[in-house]
Amino acid sequence: MSTISGAIAEFESHVKRERVKASLERRLALGQDLGGARPFGFTEDRKGIVEAEADLVRTAYRMVLDGESLYSSRRCSQRLAFQLRAVVSGVPPTSARCSAVVATQAF
Structure with a gap:
């Protein structure tokens, strides 16, 4: 059976x-x-680009191409994404470990 x-x-x-x-x-x-899930950097319909998020992806790629490790690029990208969400929501960011990169970002 x-x-x-x-x-x-x-x-x-x-x-x-x-x-x-x-x-x-x-x-x-x-x-x-x-x-x-919606790919980071794209709109809900997956056809348009969310410029602020796309800039974070470009920054991560630039860091790797400049010799940074994937790990440090990912960590910095996570902090930048956190700061982007904070700026969009109006809550001030509390983490600035990647301050050199964050200082150059225009949100």
Whole structure:
């Protein structure tokens, strides 16, 4: 009995996987959104650019290209994003560990 139940479960899993794969391929072919969280730096429709966020991404890339480690670039980007959210929400930022980079940002 358990062998039959296992075979049925495996078949259902295979059918579901094929349906999901076909759906993703169809949506991709039609140019539709595949879902997921909004990429940082883009608008909700994923077509426009949020300049303030895009500047943070550019800064992170610039840091890596200038020889900084990925870790330090990520840490600084997190602090810059925190400060961006603080400026947008009107709450003053409290962290300035990347003060040299933050001082050059125009929010």
